[in-house]
Amino acid sequence: MKTGDLGVKTTTLEKALEWGRSNSLWPLTMGLACCAIEMMATQAADLDISRFGSEIFRNSPRQSDLMIVAGTTTKRMAPRVRRIYEEMPYPKYVIAMGVCVIQGGPYVDGYSVVLGVDKVIPVDVYVPGCPPSPQALTYGIITLQKKIRGETDR
Numbered sequence: 001m002k003t004g005d006l007g008v009k010t011t012t013l014e015k016a017l018e019w020g021r022s023n024s025l026w027p028l029t030m031g032l033a034c035c036a037i038e039m040m041a042t043q044a045a046d047l048d049i050s051r052f053g054s055e056i057f058r059n060s061p062r063q064s065d066l067m068i069v070a071g072t073t074t075k076r077m078a079p080r081v082r083r084i085y086e087e088m089p090y091p092k093y094v095i096a097m098g099v100c101v102i103q104g105g106p107y108v109d110g111y112s113v114v115l116g117v118d119k120v121i122p123v124d125v126y127v128p129g130c131p132p133s134p135q136a137l138t139y140g141i142i143t144l145q146k147k148i149r150g151e152t153d154r
Contacts, residue, residue: 028064033071035098072100
């Protein structure tokens with residue numbers, strides 16, 4: 001056996017914490033409109049987001065570290081979205097899912113729609129589409145994992 005083949009890997013504590021955070025994201029149930037159906041489909045057996053440590057959608061913001069905002073955010077709902085975000089423990093992440101939540105979608109001329117949830121809470125990853133496919137949300141979760149591990153620009 002060679003000296004370098006001991007099978008031991010060393011890392012920093014920060015890298016280990018980043019790996020742990022990225023592989024144990026606990027999403028919050030935050031379905032506001034039709035995109036929520038696609039969000040629920042990511043839990044189906046064929047996509048199985050439990051591979052990424054995100055198998056159980058939580059109903060309490062205090063048990064979640066990932067908010068997936070799926071659907072149209074109205075001006076009446078925006079303060080509630082903000083409050084739920086503020087109740088989440090640190091570190092917390094947000095995925096904006098769907099064109100309605102990203103920039104208003106077909107309701108861009110409506111008086112009651114927030115034209116981008118990023119005006120209410122900070123967003124880490126955008127998943128465009130109307131509605132985006134469950135595979136697109138899975139890709140968004142993978143992108144967020146890479147961002148948490150520092151593999152992409154923050």
